[in-house]
Amino acid sequence: MxxxxxxxxxxxxxxxxxxxxxxxxxxxxxxxxxxxxxxxxxxxxxxxxxxxxxxxxxxxxxxxxxxxxxxxxxxxxxxxxIAFVPEDMGIFTDLTVAENMLLAAANGPIDEKRLAWIKELFPPIGTFWNSSAGTLSGGQKQMLAVARAIIEPRxxxxxxxxxxxxxxxxxxxxxxxxxxxxxxxxxxxxxxxxxxxxxxxxxxxxxxxxxxxxxxxxxxxxxxxxxxxxxxxxxxxxxxx
Amino acid sequence: MSDTTIKPRIEKIPLSEQFFQKLPVLLVPILAVAGLLAIGNPASWLTLTVAGLAMGMMIFIMASGLTVVFGLMDVINFGHGAFVAVGAFVGFTVLAWLAGWTASPSVMLNLTAVLIAILAAMLVTGLLGYAFERVIVMPVYGEHLKQILVTMGGLIVAQQMIYVVWGPDELHISRPEAFKGSLVIGEAAIEKYRLVAVGIGLALFLGMRHILKSTKVGLLVRAGVENGEMVEALGYRIRLLFLIVFMTGSALAGLGGVMWGLYQETITAHMGSEIMVLVFIVVIIGGLGSVEGCFIGAMLVGLLANYTAFLAPKVALISTIALMVAILMWRPQGLYPVVKAK
Structure with a gap:
């Protein structure tokens, strides 16, 4: 290190x-x-x-x-x-959780194994996969923001x-x-x-x-x-x- | 992170709130029913309703590009009318070249001629949109006052260029034979061309909706409308997206120009700036950046303009402005405001 x-x-x-x-x-x-x-x-x-x-x-x-x-x-x-999680989280509230994650995978389709790991790390991501990101609570939005940043290896x-x-x-x-x-x-x-x-x-x-x-x-x-x-x-x- | 520490929950939207959110969709049928009650005669109502929907569809075609450009790029393009006018003149030129086909009784030849005219108009206005974005709009991103000034300047230049190429006189466009005349349904007479306009407008709306909801480009546009900076931080070149959207919006205005020209049967260099008043009203009613809002706004404007023109011609002059005022008093950001993180 x-x-x-x-x-x-x-x-x-x-x-x-x-x-x-x-x-x-x-x-x-x-x-x-x-x-x-x-x-x-x-x-x-x-x-x-x-x-x-x-x-x-x-x-x-x-x-x-x-x-x-x-x-x-x-x-x-x-x-x-380099991934960035801004202070205001930068969540696309008009999109679903799934669509937010899909956009974050800029280099190709989402790696299913990695997604499973992320859902384990942040359970609300799986629970609210098809929900509008705008309806998530503040903590869930923050989890989505971090999850989005790590959907691809960084x-x-x-x-x-x-x-x-x-x-x-x-x-x-x-x-x-x-x-x-x-x-x-x-x-x-x-x-x-x-x-x-x-x-x-x-x-x-x-x-x-x-x-x-x-x-x-x-x-x-x-x-x-x-x-x-x-x-x-x-x-x-x-x-x- | 364990499930025991955080209990996933999601805020339930109350039924009354859900109804309130869906209410704008119901405005069009509510207005149609109110029109029927006010007009009384079903045949006149049907004729006026189809005319209103056709007018609304053509305004939607012209306004859809403008609203997406505003929502995504935060650009107030007062030059949008230039693409409408140029599209109409290019369409006129192509139809004049294909006069043999448009005069033919063959529906297929008529349709092919119109299709070629539309494609040519969209190609020319799309390319013009490319030049407009690079030369006029790009230097003034983020500066609304300058955008208004330079895009107005662009509109004036485009109108003068139309004078140079096609001359200062208004030109007459003759509709293809298959689009002339009316269909008689019961006692109602419905112009064939209006049905064509409704079909094209509806197909365009459904196509745009599909692209925005179900493709990655659509996702990028929707995300970019809300937070363009974050789209860039995810690795996407939003400036390229801006350019593509601007060209598409310009091409759609060109399509609208051909449709509007065939509807009015006369075209002038100023037709774009004249129709822009209605286009801006529709964009504002719908909520800046919202395609669905724009569609509903266009239908409302089209129907109301036709109903009031029949019921109270003097009121028709202010009906669309009154509609905009009423909608903005109810929903100050329009029917479907698009959230923008700035």
Whole structure:
């Protein structure tokens, strides 16, 4: 888990007149879960969207598997094996669960074995297969969003706050699913505000503030150091518990 | 993840809510029955109803492309009328070349001539749509005010080009022999051409519905209407989809132009911009981006225009606007609003 799968070097992103990312340097190692932490407005979502090509970096490089992908368009980045689960989940509510999954299998028909695994991972996907995605609950929509991202084997999944607004039972279930996903070849870059959840599955961590990475290292190091947590995030893990 | 931790549930939609959702479909038969009660004479009612459905179908043909273009691409295309006019003039030219076939008593030759005219019009307007999207629309994606200005400009240029190629005078299109005259059913006289228009419009609606509901391209269009960014993030080139949809919408406008030209039997360079008022009303009534809403809206407009023209000709002038106002007061986003995540 030492090779870098994704590297951001001095990435700047502007949205209209706003200078959001101000030189992000980030290394996402191959395998495991890298957690991106930071207060609201620190630039976490912008970082994911810049990697995905949805917002273009104005300066700096995004390198994925030794290829610079900074200037590629979003479909090309997706086809290189990066999936994206946005904060609003991006579910097509007018389509059924089955149609959502069918569209996500962009490279051909759905692999039945993989689908069976996903239905085991997220039981509501099977239960509501032919239901309109718009009628699912918030937690079920989040499961569909993650399920859609893994319907085909991916090298990297970018997940933006998957536990936001969910009930504790659903958060636990989502954490279990991500933990199982961790055991596959897939690498996860997770943006999360819930430090308790993030620390339970994260292997490495990067903390952002004001559009820059202000800390990067092993998750365990941050978990073990309450002073560092306080310094970086203003609140320690102990305070969460 | 185990079943014990999460109990799958789905919100049940109450019956009253389900009825409310389906209600727009019932508006067309409700209006038809109201028309029968108001007109009183079944023969006149049948004639007016077929005329209204035919008019509605032709408006639907012209409006369907516009609504999908708006829903998927978020483009307000005021130049759509250009494709209607160009389609009509291309159809006129082809039918003039095939005058021997259209004057023949053979139904097969008549149909073949019209089919060739329609295909030629759709091909030309489809290609024109390609150029229009690349040159005029593409630079102004996401900028509604500029879209209105440049597409209006495109419409004016297209109208001037029609003057250059076909001249400034209105032209007369003669319907093929098989489409002339009326069928008499009881005391009702139904124009043959109107039945043809109803058949073509219905076939187009069912075909579009099948494509949108049952094919991957249709899924992509429906998904793209709701959240184009996510479609891209799944690996699909939505700009290519935009282009295909725009060309298809333009070709459908061309088809509508031929149909409308044969219906009116005269064509002018301004016919597209004139019919666009009704087309926009239909698109707004249906809900921006909704093909089904567009279809129902077109039927309502066609029927109401014909009923009121018979019952109260002065009211007919404002009937479609009044219908739009009533629908928008009931459903401010139209009959079938398409959810858009922005």
């Amino acid at each position: 030492t090779d870098a799968l994704l590297t951001l070097s001095g990435v700047h992103t502007h949205i209209g007149p706003y200078h959001i990312l101000q030189g992000v340097d980030l290394i996402v190692p191959q395998g495991g879960v890298t957690v991106l932490l930071g207060r609201n407005g620190a630039g976490k979502t912008t970082t994911l969207r810049t990697i995905m090509g949805l917002w273009k970096a104005s300066q700096g490089d995004v390198r994925f598997e030794d290829h610079v992908i900074t200037r590629l368009d979003t479909p090309e980045i997706s086809r290189r094996g 090298r990297l999944i970018l997940i933006d706050e998957p536990t936001k607004g969910l009930a504790p039972a659903i958060i636990n279930a989502m954490t279990d699913a991500l933990r199982e996903l961790k055991n596959t070849d897939t690498t996860i870059l997770l943006v999360e505000q819930n430090f308790t959840m993030a620390s339970s599955i994260g292997d490495t961590v990067a903390v952002m503030d004001d559009g820059r990475i202000i800390h990067a290292g092993a998750m365990q190091e941050l978990v073990d150091d309450a002073d560092l947590q306080e310094k970086l995030m203003g609140l320690s893990l102990e305070a969460h518990q």
